[in-house]
Amino acid sequence: MQLTGAQIVIECLKEQGVDTVFGYPGGAILNVYDELYKHKNEIRHVLTSHEQGASHAADGYARSTGKVGVCLATSGPGATNLVTGIATAYMDSVPIVAITCNVGVPLLGKDSFQEIDIAGVTMPITKHNYIVKDVTKLADTIRKAFEIAKKGRPGPVLVDIPKDVTAQKTEYQAKEPVAVQRDTGRITEEDLQTALKLIREAKKPYVFVGGGAVISGASEDLREFVDKIDAPVCDSLMGKGAFDGTDPRYTGMLGMHGTKTSNYGVSECDLLIAIGVRFSDRVLGNAKKFANQAKILQLDVDPAEINKNIVVTASVIGDVKEILGRLNAQLAPMEHKEWMDHILAYKEKYPLTYHPEGLSGPYIVEQVYRMTKGEAIMVTEVGQHQMWTAQYYRYAKPRTLLTSGGLGTMGYGLGAAIGAQVANPDKQVVNIAGDGCFRMNMNEVATAVREKLPLIQVVINNHVLGMVRQWQNLFYEARYSATVLNDSVDFVKLAEAMGATGIRVTTREEFTDAFQKALDSKTPVVLDCIINCDDKVWPMVAPGAAISEVFCEEDLDNK
Structure with a gap:
Protein backbone atom coordinates (compact mmCIF):
# COMPACT_ATOMS: atom_id res chain seq x y z
CA MET A 1 0.00 0.00 0.00
CA GLN A 2 1.06 3.59 -0.61
CA LEU A 3 1.97 5.50 2.57
CA THR A 4 3.66 8.81 3.32
CA GLY A 5 7.02 8.86 5.07
CA ALA A 6 5.32 10.01 8.27
CA GLN A 7 2.88 7.11 8.11
CA ILE A 8 5.79 4.72 7.52
CA VAL A 9 7.51 6.02 10.68
CA ILE A 10 4.44 5.20 12.77
CA GLU A 11 3.89 1.81 11.13
CA CYS A 12 7.53 0.86 11.72
CA LEU A 13 7.26 1.84 15.38
CA LYS A 14 4.21 -0.38 15.68
CA GLU A 15 6.10 -3.21 13.92
CA GLN A 16 8.81 -2.97 16.58
CA GLY A 17 6.28 -3.20 19.41
CA VAL A 18 6.81 0.39 20.53
CA ASP A 19 4.06 1.44 22.93
CA THR A 20 5.51 4.74 24.17
CA VAL A 21 7.58 7.56 22.71
CA PHE A 22 8.94 10.66 24.42
CA GLY A 23 9.34 13.90 22.57
CA TYR A 24 8.67 17.50 21.69
CA PRO A 25 7.13 18.68 18.42
CA GLY A 26 8.24 21.38 16.00
CA GLY A 27 7.86 22.49 12.41
CA ALA A 28 10.08 19.93 10.69
CA ILE A 29 8.51 16.95 12.47
CA LEU A 30 4.87 18.11 12.16
CA ASN A 31 3.93 15.43 9.64
CA VAL A 32 5.08 12.70 12.01
CA TYR A 33 3.21 14.25 14.94
CA ASP A 34 0.07 14.52 12.82
CA GLU A 35 0.21 10.76 12.19
CA LEU A 36 1.04 10.13 15.84
CA TYR A 37 -2.18 11.93 16.76
CA LYS A 38 -4.13 9.51 14.59
CA HIS A 39 -2.53 6.53 16.38
CA LYS A 40 -2.67 7.89 19.94
CA ASN A 41 -4.62 4.86 21.11
CA GLU A 42 -1.77 2.60 19.98
CA ILE A 43 1.32 4.64 20.83
CA ARG A 44 1.46 6.81 23.92
CA HIS A 45 3.29 10.09 23.46
CA VAL A 46 4.80 11.69 26.55
CA LEU A 47 5.38 15.41 26.02
CA THR A 48 8.39 16.39 28.09
CA SER A 49 9.30 19.93 29.12
CA HIS A 50 12.56 19.84 27.15
CA GLU A 51 14.02 17.54 24.53
CA GLN A 52 16.82 16.53 26.88
CA GLY A 53 14.14 15.23 29.23
CA ALA A 54 12.75 13.18 26.33
CA SER A 55 16.10 11.53 25.61
CA HIS A 56 16.64 10.73 29.29
CA ALA A 57 13.09 9.39 29.55
CA ALA A 58 13.70 7.07 26.59
CA ASP A 59 16.90 5.98 28.37
CA GLY A 60 15.07 5.29 31.66
CA TYR A 61 12.38 3.36 29.79
CA ALA A 62 15.08 1.24 28.12
CA ARG A 63 17.21 0.62 31.22
CA SER A 64 14.25 -0.43 33.33
CA THR A 65 12.76 -2.80 30.74
CA GLY A 66 15.53 -3.95 28.40
CA LYS A 67 13.43 -2.72 25.46
CA VAL A 68 14.45 -0.02 23.01
CA GLY A 69 13.48 3.47 24.16
CA VAL A 70 12.30 5.99 21.55
CA CYS A 71 12.49 9.78 21.53
CA LEU A 72 11.41 12.32 18.93
CA ALA A 73 12.59 15.86 18.20
CA THR A 74 12.37 18.45 15.50
CA SER A 75 15.26 20.01 13.57
CA GLY A 76 17.95 22.40 14.79
CA PRO A 77 17.84 23.06 18.54
CA GLY A 78 15.26 20.33 19.03
CA ALA A 79 17.74 17.79 17.69
CA THR A 80 20.78 19.23 19.47
CA ASN A 81 18.88 19.20 22.79
CA LEU A 82 18.87 15.40 22.50
CA VAL A 83 22.67 15.21 22.33
CA THR A 84 23.42 14.94 26.05
CA GLY A 85 20.85 12.17 26.45
CA ILE A 86 22.20 10.31 23.43
CA ALA A 87 25.75 10.58 24.77
CA THR A 88 24.58 9.36 28.18
CA ALA A 89 22.99 6.30 26.57
CA TYR A 90 26.08 5.67 24.45
CA MET A 91 28.46 5.67 27.41
CA ASP A 92 26.25 3.23 29.35
CA SER A 93 25.28 0.95 26.41
CA VAL A 94 21.56 1.79 26.48
CA PRO A 95 19.44 0.93 23.42
CA ILE A 96 17.52 3.99 22.26
CA VAL A 97 16.37 5.15 18.83
CA ALA A 98 16.22 8.92 18.38
CA ILE A 99 14.11 10.08 15.45
CA THR A 100 14.64 13.66 14.32
CA CYS A 101 13.28 15.53 11.33
CA ASN A 102 15.29 18.06 9.36
CA VAL A 103 14.63 20.74 6.78
CA GLY A 104 13.66 19.53 3.31
CA VAL A 105 16.29 17.93 1.10
CA PRO A 106 16.59 21.00 -1.22
CA LEU A 107 17.34 23.17 1.85
CA LEU A 108 20.05 20.95 3.36
CA GLY A 109 23.49 22.52 3.51
CA LYS A 110 22.17 26.07 2.98
CA ASP A 111 22.05 27.27 6.59
CA SER A 112 18.29 27.08 6.44
CA PHE A 113 16.13 28.02 9.42
CA GLN A 114 16.60 25.47 12.21
CA GLU A 115 18.92 23.34 10.10
CA ILE A 116 21.67 21.33 11.77
CA ASP A 117 23.71 18.36 10.59
CA ILE A 118 22.56 16.24 13.50
CA ALA A 119 23.97 13.08 11.91
CA GLY A 120 27.40 14.73 11.88
CA VAL A 121 26.98 16.06 15.41
CA THR A 122 26.05 12.67 16.86
CA MET A 123 28.43 10.47 14.87
CA PRO A 124 30.87 9.99 17.80
CA ILE A 125 28.09 9.21 20.32
CA THR A 126 25.90 6.71 18.44
CA LYS A 127 26.39 3.12 17.35
CA HIS A 128 25.20 4.29 13.95
CA ASN A 129 23.15 7.11 12.50
CA TYR A 130 21.32 7.89 9.28
CA ILE A 131 19.90 10.75 7.26
CA VAL A 132 17.18 9.35 5.02
CA LYS A 133 16.83 11.39 1.81
CA ASP A 134 14.90 8.73 -0.12
CA VAL A 135 11.45 7.74 1.15
CA THR A 136 11.79 4.27 -0.42
CA LYS A 137 14.62 3.53 2.04
CA LEU A 138 12.87 4.86 5.13
CA ALA A 139 11.17 1.72 6.44
CA ASP A 140 14.25 -0.48 6.14
CA THR A 141 16.39 2.22 7.74
CA ILE A 142 14.14 2.44 10.81
CA ARG A 143 14.07 -1.35 11.07
CA LYS A 144 17.86 -1.45 10.86
CA ALA A 145 18.12 1.24 13.54
CA PHE A 146 16.19 -0.90 16.02
CA GLU A 147 18.26 -3.96 15.15
CA ILE A 148 21.56 -2.12 15.65
CA ALA A 149 20.39 -0.54 18.91
CA LYS A 150 19.67 -4.00 20.38
CA LYS A 151 22.45 -6.09 18.85
CA GLY A 152 25.64 -7.08 20.67
CA ARG A 153 26.63 -4.25 22.97
CA PRO A 154 23.50 -2.07 22.85
CA GLY A 155 23.52 1.65 22.23
CA PRO A 156 21.76 4.63 20.67
CA VAL A 157 20.97 5.02 16.97
CA LEU A 158 19.75 8.24 15.36
CA VAL A 159 17.53 8.50 12.27
CA ASP A 160 17.23 11.96 10.74
CA ILE A 161 14.44 12.48 8.16
CA PRO A 162 14.05 15.62 6.03
CA LYS A 163 10.54 17.08 6.21
CA ASP A 164 9.75 16.55 2.53
CA VAL A 165 10.58 12.85 2.88
CA THR A 166 7.92 12.57 5.60
CA ALA A 167 5.38 13.91 3.07
CA GLN A 168 6.40 11.83 0.05
CA LYS A 169 4.65 8.52 -0.68
CA THR A 170 6.01 5.08 -1.45
CA GLU A 171 4.95 1.48 -1.27
CA TYR A 172 5.02 0.06 2.24
CA GLN A 173 4.86 -3.59 3.23
CA ALA A 174 4.82 -4.66 6.87
CA LYS A 175 7.60 -6.95 8.10
CA GLU A 176 8.23 -8.92 11.25
CA PRO A 177 11.07 -7.44 13.34
CA VAL A 178 14.43 -9.16 12.99
CA ALA A 179 15.05 -11.43 15.97
CA VAL A 180 18.32 -10.27 17.52
CA GLN A 181 20.40 -13.28 18.53
CA ARG A 182 22.90 -13.34 21.36
CA ASP A 183 26.44 -12.58 20.21
CA THR A 184 28.27 -15.92 20.37
CA GLY A 185 30.35 -15.92 17.20
CA ARG A 186 33.63 -15.07 18.95
CA ILE A 187 33.30 -17.57 21.81
CA THR A 188 35.89 -20.25 21.18
CA TYR A 350 34.92 -2.46 57.64
CA PRO A 351 31.16 -1.95 57.31
CA LEU A 352 29.77 1.16 55.67
CA THR A 353 29.01 3.64 58.43
CA TYR A 354 27.75 7.20 58.80
CA HIS A 355 27.06 9.63 61.64
CA PRO A 356 24.31 8.24 63.87
CA GLU A 357 22.58 11.59 64.50
CA GLY A 358 20.75 13.97 62.23
CA LEU A 359 19.37 13.84 58.72
CA SER A 360 21.96 12.74 56.17
CA GLY A 361 22.17 11.29 52.68
CA PRO A 362 23.02 7.76 53.82
CA TYR A 363 20.19 7.78 56.37
CA ILE A 364 17.71 8.96 53.73
CA VAL A 365 18.74 6.20 51.30
CA GLU A 366 18.62 3.51 54.00
CA GLN A 367 15.18 4.69 55.09
CA VAL A 368 13.96 4.65 51.49
CA TYR A 369 15.27 1.07 51.28
CA ARG A 370 13.41 0.07 54.43
CA MET A 371 10.16 1.78 53.50
CA THR A 372 10.10 0.45 49.93
CA LYS A 373 11.19 -3.01 51.16
CA GLY A 374 13.98 -2.91 48.61
CA GLU A 375 11.50 -3.17 45.75
CA ALA A 376 11.66 0.32 44.24
CA ILE A 377 13.25 1.32 40.97
CA MET A 378 15.88 3.78 42.12
CA VAL A 379 17.06 6.55 39.83
CA THR A 380 19.76 9.12 40.55
CA GLU A 381 21.32 12.26 39.28
CA VAL A 382 25.12 12.53 39.64
CA GLY A 383 27.19 13.39 42.68
CA GLN A 384 27.31 12.56 46.38
CA HIS A 385 23.68 11.43 46.46
CA GLN A 386 24.43 9.05 43.58
CA MET A 387 27.20 7.35 45.54
CA TRP A 388 25.08 7.15 48.70
CA THR A 389 22.28 5.57 46.67
CA ALA A 390 24.74 3.03 45.28
CA GLN A 391 26.17 2.28 48.73
CA TYR A 392 23.15 2.17 51.02
CA TYR A 393 20.30 0.77 48.94
CA ARG A 394 20.73 -2.98 48.46
CA TYR A 395 19.85 -4.03 44.93
CA ALA A 396 18.63 -7.61 44.80
CA LYS A 397 17.51 -7.51 41.17
CA PRO A 398 18.88 -6.07 37.93
CA ARG A 399 17.41 -2.97 36.28
CA THR A 400 16.51 -1.43 39.63
CA LEU A 401 19.23 1.25 39.71
CA LEU A 402 19.19 3.68 36.80
CA THR A 403 22.07 6.14 36.85
CA SER A 404 24.48 7.87 34.51
CA GLY A 405 27.75 6.04 35.08
CA GLY A 406 29.94 6.79 32.09
CA LEU A 407 29.05 10.38 31.19
CA GLY A 408 28.07 11.46 34.72
CA THR A 409 25.14 13.54 33.50
CA MET A 410 23.73 16.00 36.01
CA GLY A 411 20.04 16.42 35.15
CA TYR A 412 19.65 12.80 34.01
CA GLY A 413 17.54 11.45 36.83
CA LEU A 414 14.12 13.09 36.67
CA GLY A 415 13.67 12.41 32.95
CA ALA A 416 14.87 8.84 33.41
CA ALA A 417 12.50 8.40 36.36
CA ILE A 418 9.59 9.53 34.17
CA GLY A 419 10.57 6.95 31.53
CA ALA A 420 10.90 4.22 34.15
CA GLN A 421 7.56 5.05 35.79
CA VAL A 422 5.76 5.09 32.45
CA ALA A 423 7.28 1.70 31.62
CA ASN A 424 6.61 0.25 35.09
CA PRO A 425 3.29 1.67 36.32
CA ASP A 426 2.97 -0.95 39.07
CA LYS A 427 6.37 -0.21 40.64
CA GLN A 428 7.46 2.66 42.85
CA VAL A 429 10.04 4.88 41.16
CA VAL A 430 12.20 7.13 43.34
CA ASN A 431 14.64 9.70 41.96
CA ILE A 432 17.38 10.77 44.34
CA ALA A 433 18.90 14.13 43.41
CA GLY A 434 21.21 16.73 44.82
CA ASP A 435 19.96 20.30 44.76
CA GLY A 436 22.51 21.22 42.07
CA CYS A 437 21.37 18.42 39.77
CA PHE A 438 17.69 19.00 40.44
CA ARG A 439 17.99 22.59 39.22
CA MET A 440 19.16 21.41 35.81
CA ASN A 441 15.99 19.63 34.68
CA MET A 442 13.49 20.33 37.46
CA ASN A 443 11.08 21.56 34.76
CA GLU A 444 10.26 17.87 34.18
CA VAL A 445 8.23 17.91 37.41
CA ALA A 446 5.55 19.48 35.23
CA THR A 447 5.76 16.47 32.89
CA ALA A 448 5.32 14.04 35.78
CA VAL A 449 2.26 15.99 36.96
CA ARG A 450 0.72 16.14 33.48
CA GLU A 451 1.19 12.40 33.06
CA LYS A 452 -0.14 11.71 36.59
CA LEU A 453 2.93 9.68 37.52
CA PRO A 454 3.27 8.68 41.19
CA LEU A 455 7.05 9.03 41.23
CA ILE A 456 8.85 10.42 44.27
CA GLN A 457 11.52 13.07 43.84
CA VAL A 458 13.90 13.23 46.81
CA VAL A 459 16.18 16.27 46.80
CA ILE A 460 19.14 15.87 49.16
CA ASN A 461 19.67 19.57 49.63
CA ASN A 462 22.96 20.75 51.10
CA HIS A 463 22.91 24.13 49.29
CA VAL A 464 26.23 23.30 47.61
CA LEU A 465 27.56 21.25 44.72
CA GLY A 466 28.43 18.50 47.17
CA MET A 467 30.83 16.23 45.30
CA VAL A 468 32.84 19.10 43.84
CA ARG A 469 32.91 20.76 47.27
CA GLN A 470 34.16 17.48 48.78
CA TRP A 471 37.10 17.51 46.37
CA GLN A 472 37.71 21.20 47.06
CA ASN A 473 37.76 20.46 50.79
CA LEU A 474 40.10 17.47 50.55
CA PHE A 475 42.42 18.47 47.69
CA TYR A 476 42.04 22.24 47.09
CA GLU A 477 42.53 23.62 50.62
CA ALA A 478 38.80 24.40 51.03
CA ARG A 479 38.69 26.95 48.22
CA TYR A 480 34.98 26.65 47.42
CA SER A 481 35.02 28.21 43.99
CA ALA A 482 31.49 28.44 42.46
CA THR A 483 30.10 25.54 44.50
CA VAL A 484 28.00 27.36 47.11
CA LEU A 485 24.34 27.69 46.09
CA ASN A 486 23.50 30.54 48.46
CA ASP A 487 20.28 31.74 46.87
CA SER A 488 16.60 31.68 47.81
CA VAL A 489 15.25 28.96 45.54
CA ASP A 490 12.34 27.22 47.32
CA PHE A 491 11.85 23.71 45.94
CA VAL A 492 8.60 23.21 47.85
CA LYS A 493 6.99 26.28 46.31
CA LEU A 494 8.43 25.33 42.94
CA ALA A 495 6.90 21.84 43.16
CA GLU A 496 3.54 23.27 44.13
CA ALA A 497 3.71 25.82 41.31
CA MET A 498 4.03 22.93 38.84
CA GLY A 499 1.15 21.01 40.38
CA ALA A 500 3.09 18.53 42.53
CA THR A 501 3.12 18.10 46.28
CA GLY A 502 6.14 19.65 47.97
CA ILE A 503 7.31 18.81 51.50
CA ARG A 504 10.40 20.15 53.29
CA VAL A 505 12.08 17.93 55.88
CA THR A 506 14.91 18.68 58.28
CA THR A 507 14.84 15.72 60.69
CA ARG A 508 14.74 11.94 60.47
CA GLU A 509 11.24 11.82 61.88
CA GLU A 510 10.00 14.38 59.37
CA PHE A 511 11.54 12.41 56.52
CA THR A 512 9.83 9.17 57.56
CA ASP A 513 6.45 10.88 57.78
CA ALA A 514 6.91 12.74 54.50
CA PHE A 515 8.13 9.70 52.60
CA GLN A 516 5.15 7.68 53.82
CA LYS A 517 2.85 10.42 52.54
CA ALA A 518 4.66 10.26 49.22
CA LEU A 519 4.26 6.47 49.06
CA ASP A 520 0.55 6.85 49.72
CA SER A 521 0.14 9.55 47.10
CA LYS A 522 -0.92 8.88 43.52
CA THR A 523 0.70 12.06 42.25
CA PRO A 524 4.31 13.32 42.05
CA VAL A 525 5.84 14.39 45.36
CA VAL A 526 9.00 16.45 45.83
CA LEU A 527 10.78 16.07 49.18
CA ASP A 528 13.24 18.87 49.95
CA CYS A 529 15.60 17.27 52.48
CA ILE A 530 18.00 19.69 54.19
CA ILE A 531 21.36 18.19 55.18
CA ASN A 532 24.75 19.52 56.29
CA CYS A 533 26.83 21.06 53.51
CA ASP A 534 30.01 19.33 54.70
CA ASP A 535 28.71 15.73 54.69
CA LYS A 536 31.01 13.57 52.57
CA VAL A 537 30.97 10.27 50.73
CA TRP A 538 33.12 7.66 52.44
CA PRO A 539 35.19 5.61 51.77
CA MET A 540 37.24 7.35 49.08
CA VAL A 541 40.33 6.78 46.96
CA ALA A 542 42.33 9.90 46.16
CA PRO A 543 42.99 10.68 42.47
CA GLY A 544 46.04 8.77 41.25
CA ALA A 545 46.16 6.48 44.29
CA ALA A 546 45.83 2.71 44.29
CA ILE A 547 42.44 1.36 45.35
CA SER A 548 44.21 -0.37 48.25
CA GLU A 549 44.88 3.15 49.63
CA VAL A 550 41.15 3.68 50.25
CA PHE A 551 40.45 5.84 53.30
CA CYS A 552 37.51 7.08 55.35
CA GLU A 553 36.84 9.90 57.79
CA GLU A 554 38.30 8.00 60.75
CA ASP A 555 41.56 7.45 58.84
CA LEU A 556 41.88 11.22 58.33
CA ASP A 557 41.12 11.87 62.01
CA ASN A 558 43.80 9.37 63.06
CA LYS A 559 46.56 10.91 60.93
Missing part, protein backbone atom coordinates in the same frame (compact mmCIF):
# COMPACT_ATOMS: atom_id res chain seq x y z
CA GLU A 189 36.51 -23.53 22.96
CA GLU A 190 40.16 -22.57 23.34
CA ASP A 191 39.26 -19.38 25.21
CA LEU A 192 36.78 -21.25 27.40
CA GLN A 193 39.35 -23.87 28.32
CA THR A 194 41.90 -21.16 29.16
CA ALA A 195 39.31 -19.49 31.38
CA LEU A 196 38.44 -22.77 33.09
CA LYS A 197 42.12 -23.48 33.78
CA LEU A 198 42.59 -20.09 35.42
CA ILE A 199 39.46 -20.56 37.53
CA ARG A 200 40.42 -24.08 38.67
CA GLU A 201 43.95 -23.02 39.61
CA ALA A 202 42.93 -19.94 41.58
CA LYS A 203 43.18 -20.05 45.38
CA LYS A 204 41.79 -16.53 45.93
CA PRO A 205 39.31 -15.72 43.14
CA TYR A 206 37.25 -12.54 43.14
CA VAL A 207 34.31 -11.80 40.82
CA PHE A 208 33.87 -8.24 39.57
CA VAL A 209 30.50 -7.59 37.88
CA GLY A 210 29.55 -4.73 35.59
CA GLY A 211 26.67 -3.42 33.52
CA GLY A 212 27.17 -6.04 30.82
CA ALA A 213 25.81 -8.68 33.18
CA VAL A 214 22.65 -6.59 33.67
CA ILE A 215 22.22 -5.98 29.95
CA SER A 216 22.61 -9.65 29.02
CA GLY A 217 20.17 -10.85 31.69
CA ALA A 218 22.86 -13.03 33.21
CA SER A 219 21.83 -12.84 36.88
CA GLU A 220 20.82 -16.48 37.32
CA ASP A 221 23.87 -17.78 35.46
CA LEU A 222 26.06 -15.45 37.51
CA ARG A 223 24.61 -16.71 40.79
CA GLU A 224 25.26 -20.31 39.74
CA PHE A 225 28.81 -19.42 38.66
CA VAL A 226 29.61 -17.69 41.95
CA ASP A 227 28.21 -20.59 43.97
CA LYS A 228 30.28 -23.07 41.96
CA ILE A 229 33.60 -21.27 42.30
CA ASP A 230 32.96 -20.16 45.92
CA ALA A 231 34.13 -16.56 45.50
CA PRO A 232 33.28 -13.11 46.84
CA VAL A 233 31.58 -10.61 44.50
CA CYS A 234 31.93 -6.88 44.01
CA ASP A 235 30.40 -4.69 41.35
CA SER A 236 30.69 -1.44 39.45
CA LEU A 237 28.09 1.30 39.66
CA MET A 238 26.50 -0.01 36.46
CA GLY A 239 26.54 -3.61 37.68
CA LYS A 240 24.23 -3.04 40.65
CA GLY A 241 21.60 -5.76 40.96
CA ALA A 242 23.24 -8.21 38.55
CA PHE A 243 24.29 -10.08 41.69
CA ASP A 244 22.03 -9.98 44.73
CA GLY A 245 23.26 -7.17 46.99
CA THR A 246 21.83 -8.96 50.04
CA ASP A 247 23.84 -12.15 49.42
CA PRO A 248 26.56 -12.87 52.03
CA ARG A 249 29.17 -13.19 49.26
CA TYR A 250 28.52 -9.63 48.10
CA THR A 251 31.10 -7.11 49.31
CA GLY A 252 29.91 -3.85 47.75
CA MET A 253 31.11 -1.54 45.05
CA LEU A 254 34.71 -1.39 43.82
CA GLY A 255 36.78 1.70 43.15
CA MET A 256 36.89 5.38 44.13
CA HIS A 257 33.90 5.13 46.49
CA GLY A 258 33.93 1.38 46.84
CA THR A 259 34.01 -0.44 50.15
CA LYS A 260 37.26 -1.19 51.92
CA THR A 261 36.38 -4.89 51.71
CA SER A 262 36.10 -4.84 47.91
CA ASN A 263 39.14 -2.63 47.39
CA TYR A 264 41.34 -4.64 49.76
CA GLY A 265 40.00 -7.96 48.50
CA VAL A 266 40.61 -7.22 44.82
CA SER A 267 44.07 -5.96 45.73
CA GLU A 268 44.84 -9.31 47.40
CA CYS A 269 43.13 -11.81 45.07
CA ASP A 270 45.09 -14.08 42.72
CA LEU A 271 42.40 -14.15 40.01
CA LEU A 272 40.03 -11.31 39.17
CA ILE A 273 37.12 -12.48 37.02
CA ALA A 274 35.70 -9.36 35.35
CA ILE A 275 32.24 -9.90 33.87
CA GLY A 276 30.76 -7.24 31.60
CA VAL A 277 32.96 -4.40 32.85
CA ARG A 278 35.03 -1.80 31.03
CA PHE A 279 37.57 -1.03 33.77
CA SER A 280 36.78 2.68 33.98
CA ASP A 281 39.20 5.04 35.65
CA ARG A 282 36.83 5.39 38.64
CA VAL A 283 37.25 1.67 39.28
CA LEU A 284 40.96 1.33 38.55
CA GLY A 285 42.43 4.22 40.52
CA ASN A 286 46.12 3.94 39.70
CA ALA A 287 45.97 1.50 36.78
CA LYS A 288 49.57 0.35 37.25
CA LYS A 289 48.77 -0.78 40.79
CA PHE A 290 45.32 -2.22 40.12
CA ALA A 291 45.13 -5.93 41.07
CA ASN A 292 48.79 -6.17 40.04
CA GLN A 293 49.29 -9.39 42.00
CA ALA A 294 46.42 -11.12 40.22
CA LYS A 295 45.72 -12.73 36.90
CA ILE A 296 42.74 -11.10 35.21
CA LEU A 297 40.10 -12.95 33.22
CA GLN A 298 37.72 -10.68 31.29
CA LEU A 299 34.36 -11.78 29.88
CA ASP A 300 32.81 -9.17 27.58
CA VAL A 301 30.74 -8.88 24.43
CA ASP A 302 32.84 -6.04 23.00
CA PRO A 303 36.34 -6.98 21.77
CA ALA A 304 37.31 -3.29 21.92
CA GLU A 305 37.17 -3.47 25.73
CA ILE A 306 39.82 -6.20 25.97
CA ASN A 307 43.19 -4.71 26.99
CA LYS A 308 41.83 -1.16 26.47
CA ASN A 309 42.26 0.23 29.98
CA ILE A 310 44.14 -2.63 31.60
CA VAL A 311 46.04 -5.59 30.22
CA VAL A 312 44.34 -8.89 31.04
CA THR A 313 45.69 -12.42 31.26
CA ALA A 314 42.90 -14.01 29.22
CA SER A 315 39.48 -13.18 27.83
CA VAL A 316 36.35 -14.71 26.38
CA ILE A 317 34.49 -12.47 23.94
CA GLY A 318 30.74 -12.82 23.59
CA ASP A 319 27.43 -12.45 25.38
CA VAL A 320 28.24 -12.96 29.06
CA LYS A 321 25.07 -14.93 29.81
CA GLU A 322 26.08 -17.41 27.14
CA ILE A 323 29.70 -17.52 28.33
CA LEU A 324 28.69 -18.12 31.96
CA GLY A 325 26.28 -20.85 30.88
CA ARG A 326 29.05 -22.67 29.02
CA LEU A 327 31.52 -22.27 31.90
CA ASN A 328 28.95 -23.50 34.43
CA ALA A 329 28.36 -26.62 32.36
CA GLN A 330 32.03 -27.58 32.74
CA LEU A 331 32.66 -26.46 36.32
CA ALA A 332 32.48 -28.74 39.33
CA PRO A 333 31.78 -27.15 42.74
CA MET A 334 34.89 -25.66 44.35
CA GLU A 335 35.73 -24.52 47.86
CA HIS A 336 37.81 -21.56 49.01
CA LYS A 337 36.90 -21.49 52.71
CA GLU A 338 40.02 -19.78 53.99
CA TRP A 339 39.76 -17.03 51.37
CA MET A 340 36.04 -16.51 51.95
CA ASP A 341 36.55 -16.35 55.71
CA HIS A 342 39.25 -13.72 55.15
CA ILE A 343 36.92 -11.56 53.04
CA LEU A 344 33.97 -12.00 55.42
CA ALA A 345 36.25 -10.85 58.25
CA TYR A 346 36.93 -7.69 56.22
CA LYS A 347 33.17 -7.18 55.82
CA GLU A 348 32.71 -7.38 59.56
CA LYS A 349 35.68 -5.10 60.27
